Amino acid sequence: MKFLFAAVPQWYPVSPYLAGGLLAGQLKAHGFSADTYDFNVEFFNDILTKDYALECLSKARSFNAADVVCEAEYSDDINEKRIKTAQLRQKIIDDYFKFDNGKCDSVIEELEYSVRVLKDKELFYDPEKLFRAKDVINSALDIASLPFAPSRIMLDNFIANGIMTYDFKDVDYQCKHDDMNMFLPYFEKKLGTLDLSSYDYIGLSITDLSQLVPGLTLARLLKKYTNAKIGIGGNYIFKVEGDMKKIPEIFSEYCDYLSIGDGETSVVELAEYISGKRDIADVHSLVYRDENGTVCTNERAPLLNLEKVAFPDFDTYDFSKYFSPETVIPVQLGKGCYWGKCSFCDFYTGQQKFDIKSVMRAVDEVEYLAKKYGAKHFTFVDEAVPPKIYNEIAKEIIKRGIEIYYYSFARLEKGFTPEVLENLYASGARFFMWGYEAESERIMKLINKGIDLSYRKKILADARDAGLWNLCTFLLCYPTETAEELQSTIDVIYDHELVNTCTPSNFALKKNAILKDNASSVGITDFAENGELHISYKYHALTQTMEEVKKKRNSFEKKYLEDTADRLWAHTFTESDFLLMYLAKYGRDYVKNYRLKYKRK
Ligand code: SF4
Structure with missing residues (x-):
């Protein structure tokens, strides 16, 4: 068995x-x-090679949308989407070669070295080399995406073909046809090499x-x-x-x-x-x-006894394959969110109701994993841990002398006092991902975040004074948010003394969010399936359309990225592990004050 x-x-x-x-x-x-x-x-290891990039370039060059014609075996709807996809792909490929001016040659030349930069302990910690390597890798992934455009693979995301919906019939077509799915030929080949x-x-x-x-x-x-x-x-x-x-x-x-x-x-x-x-x-x-x-x-499982769940086992992962010079281990201290009432949220959906391991059990696990895998870097993947419990965990880590660095999500709760934040830093915490969401009191009331807003900036300042980096998540364009309210949030995002990294997202109406049952209260007049396998609805709100939300978020993000282009991780969604490694090695002030000479793409 x-x-x-x-x-x-x-x-x-x-x-x-x-x-x-x-x-x-x-x-x-x-x-x-x-x-x-x-x-x-x-x-990622298999496709980020010179040979794979050359193969994709050659496939892109030989692509001809006119070869894609209606086939009797497909429905009219699928045929129409196949042809639209082919036409869009042709345009993306033509534009790529028109504007590339031979840049793809240098990307291909630098690719394997760039992969090494991410994995090598010395090269990785040179920010000039690291940020250039990430750009080269993403450019190589653009090349890898060309034969399958408009799908696009990136290190931090996969954007599926937007012409196809998330209805099962469209997903099913993609799963079975390699004209719309870069993973199908890859997996077919890979599975041939595995027993x-x-x-x-x-x-x-x-x-x-x-x-x-x-x-x-x-x-x-x-x-x-x-x-x-x-x-x-x-x-x-x-x-x-x-x-x-x-x-x-x-x-x-x-x-x-x-x-x-x-x-x-x-x-x-x-x-x-x-x-x-x-x-x-x-x-x-x-x-x-x-x-x-x-x-x-079948019936749902009864509540877990977290004290009795075994420690995770990562024995058969090959750590040398990861795009990182350090081993980073994920740990879950508990299950669920102890607040669980934010109107837009579905993060904790699927987990049992909030429960957390005892302090001893949690620290035993961290200590065991640190020793077993020789790891110093940890992600605590919890939605939120109450400050009082976090403080006890921190004190136990310090007492046992476990030398680790870690980060996790946290709520801006009053319980994160200067003393608690200092203990957390001393135990190895280097940053928290605080759910700031929006500056406006009115919007925060609608979101029902359940925190005392008058303390938010003080907690961020205290965290800063304790040596921590503040990564804040923001929710832009909550329904009914006015231009002034949005601007007040953007002003906070630009306060680099309090907010070191911003992670913005725009409002989406999730199928499993509390707001779904009360959507009219914020002027959402109607909503409908966005494809049966999609987790968000299409919606229409009195104050904004989904397109307007996307436009506002994109325009903020474009400007913010330009304004902070020479900073390290002023904006990120997925590079928290890299940020942790840099903060652990160099400290907060180095990362905050460093300005890249390399001009990012
Ligand atoms: S947004 Fe965070 S704090 Fe709010 S319910 Fe979701 S997980 Fe909990």
């Missing part, structure tokens, strides 16, 4: 994904055998929209070409569970099981079922098709 947990693209390939390690550790503690494999990091015959079960985790098409593409191939049972889990699957269950092909072509919510209990029960020791109906949180073809949904 052997399980494999596979991570799928696209995810920033800096550190292993927690879910695989968590479930492998849990199974091993119960006497089963389990491995992990990171298809995401393999994918997966010893696995009885292969589980994939899909946690983000960027992983939906790649994850389902891989699931389908694994179901077709291996004898293993295929399971799909992850936060994203929880969010679209209802729609997925209605699609018969999900169970006939893509997987055998959907795993809903936290998997620590159900994975052990599933292993017991596959080894004949349990009935399938007794496997919690499982969705499957029975022998009559009926889709069955």
Whole structure:
């Protein structure tokens, strides 16, 4: 009885994904055998080569949209989308060669060195080399995207073809046709090099929209070409569970099981079922098709006893493959969000109600992982940890003399006093990702953030004085937000004494957000499916359209990126691990005051 947990693209390939390690550790503690494999990091290593880039350039040069014609086997709708895609691809390719002026040659020349820069301890810590290398890598990924445009792969995102919707029929077409899916030919070739015959079960985790098409593409191939049972889990699957269950092909072509919510209990029960020791109906949180073809949904797993969950096991990850010079380990101190009432939020959806490991148990885990993997850098992946508990954890880390650096999300709560922030810094915290959201009191009331707004700036100043870096997340264009209110948030973002990194996002109406049931209260007059496998709705609000929101956010971001182009990580979504490494090595003031001579793209 052997399980494999596979991570799928696209995810920033800096550190292993927690879910695989968590479930492998849990199974091993119960006497089963389990491995992990990171298809995401393999994918980036395999495509970021000179040969792959040359192959993509050659494919792009020989592309001719006129070769794509209507085929009788497809519906009119799909044929129309195929032709539109081909026309758009032709334009993107033509523009690329028109404006490239031979730059692609230097990108290809520098590519393999640039990959080395991200992985090499000396080269990485030279900001000039690092920021240039990231640009070269992203330019190489632009080349890799050309034959599949308008889809676009980046280190920090995968933008699927916008001509296709997130309705299953469109997703299904992409999963089966390599004219619209760069992952299909890649996985077909990769699977030919792997021996997966010893696995009885292969589980994939899909946690983000960027992983939906790649994850389902891989699931389908694994179901077709291996004898293993295929399971799909992850936060994203929880969010679209209802729609997925209605699609018969999900169970006939893509997987055998959907795993809903936290998997620590159900994975052990599933292993017991596959080894004949349990009935399938007794496997919690499982969705499957029975022998009559009926889709069955088992009961959700009871609350986990977090003290009894095994430590994660990252033994079968190859750390040398990650695009990072340091090993960064993800740790989850608890489950869920202890507030859980912000109107727009669906981050904690899929996790059980808030619970946190005891201080001793949490620090034991960190200490164990630090020793076992020789790691000093950690991400605490929690949505939020109450300041009082964080303080106790920090004090225990200090008491045991564990030398680590870490970061995590946090709420701007009064409990983050100067003393607590100093303890956190002394225990290795280097930055927190604070949910600032918006400056306007009115908007914050609508968001229902549940924090005392009069303390926010003081906490940021105290964090700064304790030596911490402040990364703040902002929510722009909440429905009814006025131009003045938006500007007041932008003014805070530009206060570099308090906000070192800004991570902006624009408002989206999520299917699982509290606001969905109360959308008219903020002038959302109607909303509808944005594709059955999408986690947000299309909406129309009295004060703004979705297009206007996108425009405002893009215009802010463009200007902010120009204004801060010579700063290190004044803006980031996904490079938190890099930021941690720099803060750990050089300290906050060096990172804050450094100005790049290299002109970023
Ligand atoms: S935005 Fe953060 S604090 Fe608010 S409910 Fe979501 S996870 Fe919790």
